Amino acid sequence: MIRLSSMMPKAFLMGIVKLVDMIGPEETDKWIISIGKKLGDREGPGFEGAREDGINYMPICPFANELVEFVEIDGERPPQFMDIIKSTNKRREQSDRGWEFPAISNIFCIFHHSYRKHRAEMAGNTMLHLGCKSPLSSMVAYNDKAIEKAGMSRDDVDKVLEKSICVFKVQESKTE
């Protein structure tokens, strides 16, 4: 049941669904990224997450509850979410700067990575999103180009994912 005071995150997710219908997944992807960047501007430079041996991770996904609840209410994941994820994954594979993209286990990863990466860039670095677990299934998503850029392997990422849900790494811009 949607209660009025907690309606806004669901309104954002519903907005994504409606926008894909109106303007398609690629434009919606740009729209989501622009929101993440704008909010990053307001927050200023910084690096998220717990840090261990040069790797950052989040023990829990800050958006998981909202997403799970949204999907539970609807009964299934809106296909529009998958349209965006497929489109972004395809562009990542085609890009020669694929390490800049998120590893996507759910629709919020696109938003979150744009915010997180932008804040890292304001601090003079960049952020590689290496992998994450879905809050909705046992699916694990990787960004192999980011993993390679970080000089790591999927096994390395999996080790961190044993105690977390999202793994990323601060990369000094000068190493690009």
Place this chain on the structure above:
Amino acid sequence: MNQIEALKLYENSIKILKKNQHEKGGYYASPPGTRYPFIYPRDHSIDILGAIAGGLMDEAKKGLEFMLKSQKPSGEFSQRYDVDGNDASYKDLQIDGNGLILFSLGKYFEATGGSFFEEMADREFVLEHWDTIEKTVEFILMNKNEEVDLIHTINSIHEYPAYEHGFEIYANCACCAGIFAAVKMGQAIDKDVSKWESEAETIKNAILTRMYSPRRRSFIKCIRVKDKKSNPIGYDAFASSVIDVDVVEYSPAYFELIAEYDVKNISTVKRIHEQLWDKEIGGLNRYPELWGRNNGGYGPWCHFTCQLANHYTAIDNKDMAEMYLGWVVEMAHNYQLPEHISTIERFEMWLEDYTNAKILRDSKMTMIENTRNHPKWKYGLAYVTIPLIWPHAEYIRAYVNYMDKFHPQ
């Protein structure tokens, strides 16, 4: 109190403060390689106060410069920063940091002038950072609820929203005192700060009336309110009061909003002492055990014990001042102070509670291992996070005041 040991602890505390300031100015909360190798505005501000009390003025200035340059675009200061001043926080708003930075800056400013304030005060430094000071105050006022004239926060000194989300006393006193400090600095450099002065007076009045319980004869911890702009707040989802005794109910005097001798403060401290002085191992606990959030086991905290030692010094109660300060001296290990001290029994009880409830985080494992490996474990005591820098700063302040009052040179 063992005066020789007290002096040695003071001397080592100065060394610890110096050693744990990063070259860029930030004070580590605990040394690199330990539990909190980040810069937390709350700890950092108290470390600056300790540096000022210990005569480390260059270090204090460097610390202030580091923090003032790390402000977020909104005017907020984050929960914590890395050594380069990048936001590295993982918790929601802790607005007391804004107040504390202004408060410590104000103390630095006063100290640079001393008896020759007009001629000597570091006006240049205040002028250089005036824009940051303005944003800091405005951010605080942005979080003021106009119905009750109190500042809203999510976390405060215990970083525990379940207990502190709303109008919390430490955060309100820190912010109010911070604005008063900004007013004094503004007046000294000819800025019009009359609006801020009026706002600070309004907040102070709200603290002294809405957050004081005449029947309990004590300040209270928190008026819990979920949303800062709830109006009327009576309809807020959290609307309730936390009336449990908490060591930071001493905050109105700590932040100099009222005199140490004020009857409201005297009776509040009496309640704190009666209910939070640890009957088994001495020292001051931070809140009642039954709140059940006692990482490393329930037990007394060194920096809160130092704060109350200061109170007893200020009201000329030498016996109590020595009881409090003497406990800190006695519990120091190799002239180092931990975050807090527990017993093996309480430590294991906490571990059992958290393990059974499945709320024991991985990050606690290092702390558990270090506590069990500490030499004091064999004496039946759990020393949790040692050294923590903050209690050394509070000890410097308390020791200097104690010596000035009872053993003037």
